Amino acid sequence: MSLVLYRKYRPQLFFEVVGQDHIIGSLKGGLTSGKFSHAYLFTGPRGTGKTTVARILARAFNCENLANGEPCGKCGSCRMVARGEAMDIAEIDAASNRGIDEIRALRDGIRFVPASLKYKVFIIDEVHMLTKESFNALLKTLEEPPAHALFILATTEIHKVPLTIISRCQRFDFQRLGIDRLTERLKKIAKAEKAKISEEALRFIGLASDGCMRDAESLLGQIIASGDKKIELEDVQKILAVADSKMIFDFFGVIFSGDRYASFLIINDLVDRGIDIQHFMQDAISHLRKLVFMAVCSSGKTDSVFCDNVLNAEKAGKEARFFDEWTDTQKKMAYSQAIGLKTENFIGILNIFVKALDDLRKFPLPQMALELAALEAIEELEGNFLADDSKTVADKAMPLKEKGQSIKNNRINAVDKENKINANKDVSSNEAVLEIKEKTSHSELTIDSIKNHWDDVLKEVKSHNNSLFAFVGASLPRELENNILIVAVKYNFHKERLEEMKNRLIIEEALEKVFGKKIKLKFVLDQNLTLSQKISEGAKDLVSSALKIFGGKIVE
């Protein structure tokens, strides 16, 4: 079913081909003047019309009444080709197993004159898939082609085609179709099929197909087949299970405003709608790339000049094409997002999302990678995220020193209840801290007291790095041996993250602040670990928000 529309509406004449105007013009010119090459090489992304144009060209070479470069469709040759009876036109799929045999047969049979047409035409699809041996055979033929033979080679991967072959062909580069041309074409097909479908829905199908006509047409076929009622944008989104640009704008809107909670809500919503997270991340990366581009384009220009170049379709400059997937309102929204951020921020956030996409498989649930990326992106914007190891933990700790009071308060929380009761209520907080420090350094620190004050460690880590805090919150202190604290974690990716030097240092520093003592860390894997723990009332919110990320719960 999916290919039906594609076959049904496959262009039979040059003028029906969408896009690729420069190629069609040049081919028709050659046909009309009679000065055409004997070997053509069509290269470009899949679904851009290479094979379609090759077939029309093969008919045009042989047409007896060529009119302005178009095959007539009525002469004996045209009719024979249309019936599929023309033995002189051969299509070879180099990707198939028979490729080698077919090239060999081609080499042996090529010297015989055509059976019924003017020219023998060989269309070799996916030519880059040929073996070395086949390329050599093909090269010999291309070096001295008989006057009655023509070759049309097509490839999606030009870099895999030997230069010796390329240099003997006239090369044409097929371009990905622009969204407007694609939508226009889909609209025509929908009309011919008498399908009721909104223009936004058609445009969305075009966008989802990424410039590939074949995909766009087969998607349209599936969607039309799904029912009789009028098809709206939401129906298409549901069928494709991909997010539209509005969701992406919303997602980055909350990230740029630093709203962690809202970013989680949006991710939850994506999951509820069954949207593919990997796909969403790819879209997010391409969105960021466009924002970077917008920031770069707009730098050094006044608002009005830039807006004329990008936002005003009538005066649109070269830059405008890059943003043609967005509506005018979205372009303005993107512009306000882009000018509000520094280039370094963009690079940092882009790196975070690229890494998250890369790490996707390491997470038990794909949305965890996205959640973490969202948190890290916000940290990056707030200047807290250690994007590389060049920043030292000491640098990061600087602003914290100014928050001395809160650190002291943490220390007070850290002492045993007993100490608090014994402490003289009249002493100032400074003296209290001193007393605690002395107390802890004289008495042995035990694993129980670490467990009891784990939430203070969490608070300390949270003030440094929110995403790291989530990881620490989902781990459990196990044992303390010779000042080495053994901490259990459930997942390997989680362990790897905690073991990273910069993260380890942050946690060790937090331990030192809370317990007044240098403690080294060792992480162990425990796949049976339940992420439940008994914690103090005050830290419940803090810990539960960390546990939520990892699907754990608090034991009452």
Ligand SMILES: [Zn+2]
């Ligand atoms: Zn004809």
